[in-house]
Amino acid sequence: MTLFLEQLLNGVQFGVMLFLMAAGLTLIFGIMGVINLAHGSIYMIGAYAGTFIAAETGSFWLGIPAALAAAALAGVAIEFLVVRRLYGRDHLDQVLATFGLILIFNQAVTMLFGRQPLFVQMPSLLDGSVELLPGLSYPIYRLAIILVGLLVALGLYLLINRTRIGMLVRAGSTNREMVRALGVDVRLLYTLVFGLGALLAGLAGFMAGPILAVQIGMGEQILITTFVVVVIGGVGSIRGAFFASLILGIVDTGLRAYLPGLLRQVMVGPEADALGAGISSMGIYLLMAIVLLIRPKGLFIRNS
Amino acid sequence: MLMRKTLLAASALVATTFGALAEDAVKIGMITTLSGPAGYLGQDVRDGFKLAMEDNKMGGVPVELLVEDDGLKPGQGKQIAERFLSESGVKLFTGIVFSNVAGATVPDIVDGGAFYISPNAGPSNLAGKSCNENYFVVSWQNDSLHESAGQLATNLGYKKAFILAPNYQAGKDALAGFKRFFKGEIAGEVYTRLDQTDFAAELAQIRAAKPDVVFQFHPGGLGITFLRQYEQAGLGKEIPMVLAEPSMDGVTLAAVGEAAIGVNVSAHWNTDFDNPANKKFMEAWNKAYNRPATYYSSQGYDTGQLIASALKATGGKLDDSFRDALRKADFQSVRGKFAFGPNQHPIQDWYALKVEKGADGKPVIKTVGEVFKDHGDAYSADCKM
Numbered sequence: 001m002t003l004f005l006e007q008l009l010n011g012v013q014f015g016v017m018l019f020l021m022a023a024g025l026t027l028i029f030g031i032m033g034v035i036n037l038a039h040g041s042i043y044m045i046g047a048y049a050g051t052f053i054a055a056e057t058g059s060f061w062l063g064i065p066a067a068l069a070a071a072a073l074a075g076v077a078i079e080f081l082v083v084r085r086l087y088g089r090d091h092l093d094q095v096l097a098t099f100g101l102i103l104i105f106n107q108a109v110t111m112l113f114g115r116q117p118l119f120v121q122m123p124s125l126l127d128g129s130v131e132l133l134p135g136l137s138y139p140i141y142r143l144a145i146i147l148v149g150l151l152v153a154l155g156l157y158l159l160i161n162r163t164r165i166g167m168l169v170r171a172g173s174t175n176r177e178m179v180r181a182l183g184v185d186v187r188l189l190y191t192l193v194f195g196l197g198a199l200l201a202g203l204a205g206f207m208a209g210p211i212l213a214v215q216i217g218m219g220e221q222i223l224i225t226t227f228v229v230v231v232i233g234g235v236g237s238i239r240g241a242f243f244a245s246l247i248l249g250i251v252d253t254g255l256r257a258y259l260p261g262l263l264r265q266v267m268v269g270p271e272a273d274a275l276g277a278g279i280s281s282m283g284i285y286l287l288m289a290i291v292l293l294i295r296p297k298g299l300f301i302r303n304s
Numbered sequence: 305m306l307m308r309k310t311l312l313a314a315s316a317l318v319a320t321t322f323g324a325l326a327e328d329a330v331k332i333g334m335i336t337t338l339s340g341p342a343g344y345l346g347q348d349v350r351d352g353f354k355l356a357m358e359d360n361k362m363g364g365v366p367v368e369l370l371v372e373d374d375g376l377k378p379g380q381g382k383q384i385a386e387r388f389l390s391e392s393g394v395k396l397f398t399g400i401v402f403s404n405v406a407g408a409t410v411p412d413i414v415d416g417g418a419f420y421i422s423p424n425a426g427p428s429n430l431a432g433k434s435c436n437e438n439y440f441v442v443s444w445q446n447d448s449l450h451e452s453a454g455q456l457a458t459n460l461g462y463k464k465a466f467i468l469a470p471n472y473q474a475g476k477d478a479l480a481g482f483k484r485f486f487k488g489e490i491a492g493e494v495y496t497r498l499d500q501t502d503f504a505a506e507l508a509q510i511r512a513a514k515p516d517v518v519f520q521f522h523p524g525g526l527g528i529t530f531l532r533q534y535e536q537a538g539l540g541k542e543i544p545m546v547l548a549e550p551s552m553d554g555v556t557l558a559a560v561g562e563a564a565i566g567v568n569v570s571a572h573w574n575t576d577f578d579n580p581a582n583k584k585f586m587e588a589w590n591k592a593y594n595r596p597a598t599y600y601s602s603q604g605y606d607t608g609q610l611i612a613s614a615l616k617a618t619g620g621k622l623d624d625s626f627r628d629a630l631r632k633a634d635f636q637s638v639r640g641k642f643a644f645g646p647n648q649h650p651i652q653d654w655y656a657l658k659v660e661k662g663a664d665g666k667p668v669i670k671t672v673g674e675v676f677k678d679h680g681d682a683y684s685a686d687c688k689m
Contacts, residue, residue: 010504110343142504142536208501212525221501253502
């Protein structure tokens, strides 16, 4: 039972990380209609900038504003210099341009920091683990990630549902043309949304630093899973991204943890392990396929 | 008129002389991985190799080193090899880091009548049935990495191991190699994903299985991620870990830091080896480059030394005599003893290393004992040359 709870927490933690990435991506995709492959690069920029400042100053906490600033700056720069020219173009052009950005950012980071992954010192406050229940101890840092993720989700909920900007964002994701026709400064709105998305990606990147390898190409790894989240949750829906992230995180963790064991009940060891590993790595894509079959626009978008 | 003719003749003469000089330089085609997360591996192979060159000469013979990035793509490696063979007339190749690239590229090279000297990848098929007289491996046969880790775990007296590797060929080979020499019981065997960023699910399984020891093979960034999360989950203090050297080199150590203290590693080389060749290499490396030396760099250097020794023996000719000279392995390896087996893969000693706190408080990898003496590979019997 404690093992199950631990795996559940693991799933939630993974889901929360995915949410921070997916929130920005789904907004950018839903409101501007832009497929931004460079979102993973912003995650990497956040991780590198934050980790570098944390290592130079010796303070993990100073890394946070550095990561956020660098990511938001990079996001706004990308929007202003490249993506702004792509709003009217078709998706293939956007994919090409933002894929080019991935290559440029990877090379730029290689030139600045070298090819060796960076070292991150965990702050002593978050180091170690805490006993939640008898027999269930859990790393404090992972609990902190869950907490930050839930706070961000709450903040986004309030922003989207209670503020004027949020109203425009909601309007923009349902009917872009109408918002423009009503005289809203769409350009500014787009830059803001892009910057906000980048900010969240940078935060995710920095928080991932102490548990992952801060290295070139780290953004591409998480980007694909993030797209799956966006598709399952429904393009443009923050609520969808939130629930889809949690579902995906829990399903992925659960499959990896339990599927080989279950299969071993019905077949011999090595075959069960190989099949289990195979199915669990397909798991999230299978889930996406099923969701697309039943609700082609995603779980949280009403089919019209 | 006469003046002009003389000038022309003179310039023609100059052109042919210099042309002949460039023609004389032995071209060495280095195909290696320089981009992406694994780019540092190829970079170390290349830079180690360069330390074996002096003023563009190896063994007194002028050489021209052509380096190209395979991007960890087998198709790209193959294309570069074909271009080098047909357009540049390269007859001597080296550099490939990854077995999947080697598998696609090496057969083309040796079928084209050229030599290939591997500084890293040593896949099993090329060591056995598909071995070739023009194919030499300076590093190791892939399985040896994990066989030595299995033997090390046995030597350390562990009875119950939990083993993990990514779900791809090298990962499966790793677990098979470990099990071949581990005498204890396997408490759990888990295949992870090559793109996995979170190992919490696996760590919980390890904790529940309560093994004596964990063996995991996760190269590069995956390994850093795994070690960090292992330590954060509090497992580092509870369950010791045995690793093969791809999971713990100087670069991994620098990124993981204190989380690595106490980890056992099996290896064929370490920075602290006390032999003249290694001291010379480490001094040259630390002078030339501002980053930790890895075993990739040592293998690049040894490959360079081997080629230099053979070029010196033949005076730069790449014919049958070159092959004979290579087989002699007449060079001082940084790992001490070195010889080729019948399938032209190394027969060498393997060592036990341990990550300890160094004098300045930073973790260092120390050599603490031996694992294998004169260890060859399981495939040489299948090799008919």
